[in-house]
Amino acid sequence: MNTSTESTDAAFTSHEDPHPNYRPVSRLAVLSLVLAPLSALSLIGPVFWSFAILGSVVGLVAWRITTANAEMVSGKSLAAIGMCFSLLFLGGAPTEYLTHRYLLFSKASRFVDHWADLVAEGRLREAHQLIIPPKDRGTHGESLNDYYGEGRDDLKILAGGEETPLQSLTRFFDTEPAKSIAAAGKDAKWELLEHSDLLFDRVQKVDEFLLIYQITVPDQEQPIRARLLVDRQYGHGTLDQWMLARITYHTDD
Structure with missing residues (x-):
């Protein structure tokens, strides 16, 4: 009688929990892994940095949950992989963006120097x-x-x-100020005052920079302050990628 009861209890227990060591995979860990390749979009520009930020946060939370509850839930390695990839793009994308923007500005200023030399x-x-x-x-x-x-x-x-x-x-x-700059010729002295990037679009492949110069001309009491709007479109060679879209006087208003 006792043997029969024990066998029945064992069978019931086995039916209730056929995989006693099974641990469900954390959904956050899976989400972290999904966000990892999406974080690569951060290389396009700042508007996509949110993918890397979200992937890093989700991965960190998933890793902490799976570590603290290792006996109940699995997915720690998935969370770690997802978090590492998201952190990689989170650190690399801004660095690459700032470096690329600096190099583009250098090319824009060289283009203006080239244009000014031709005029001079x-x-x-x-x-x-x-x-x-x-x-x-x-x-x-x-x-x-x-x-x-x-x-x-x-x-x-x-x-x-x-x-x-x-x-x-x-x-x-x-038309001024080009007329005065051309009249000054080689006597004009150019000094860059400030610059900013107005458009930096890798999708449309167009860049736009605003450069403000102070141009000192002999026999003129006041130097010329000029705003030069410079555009760049990809795929047209080297210097001819760039275009001086506009040159106007700069005011402090």
């Missing part, structure tokens, strides 16, 4: 080319003499609207 040397047609979108420039299989020929009457949509290249060149260097 009186090479106004070459300087004017750099205010035109790269695809519309006359440097692609066409001489500048032909591009700016006086007899040329075909209209182009250039920096100032629909006009001939010669009209665009004349209008640009007859």
Whole structure:
């Protein structure tokens, strides 16, 4: 009688808990692992850094829960992997972003230096080319003499609207502050005052920088303070990736 009862109890217990060592996997640990590859989107830009932040927080919470309740729940290794990958992108993405932005600014300032050198040397047609979108420039299989020929009457949509290249060149260097800068020639002294990036878009592949210069010109009481808006589009070579979109006077207002 006792043997039968013990056998029945054992069978019942076995039926109740067929896998006595089974521990469910933490859902947070699984979520942490899912967020790990999404954290790679942080390399695109700051708007996606939230994936790495969320993945790091979820991974840390999951790791602490699975560590404290190791006998009841599993997934500690998943949480650790997810957390490590998210932390990697959380630390790497801002560093890569700031480095890339600094390098782009360096290229933008070199582009402005190149443009200023062309103007100082009186090479106004070459300087004017750099205010035109790269695809519309006359440097692609066409001489500048032909591009700016006086007899040329075909209209182009250039920096100032629909006009001939010669009209665009004349209008640009007859407008301040470009007129005074060109008149100063090599006597103009450029000093960068400040700069900022207005657009930094890796998805659309367009960058935009604002650089403010103080330009000292002999025989002028007040230096010229100019705002230069510089655009960059990917895939057009080296210097011709850049374009001087606008140059205006800078005021403190």
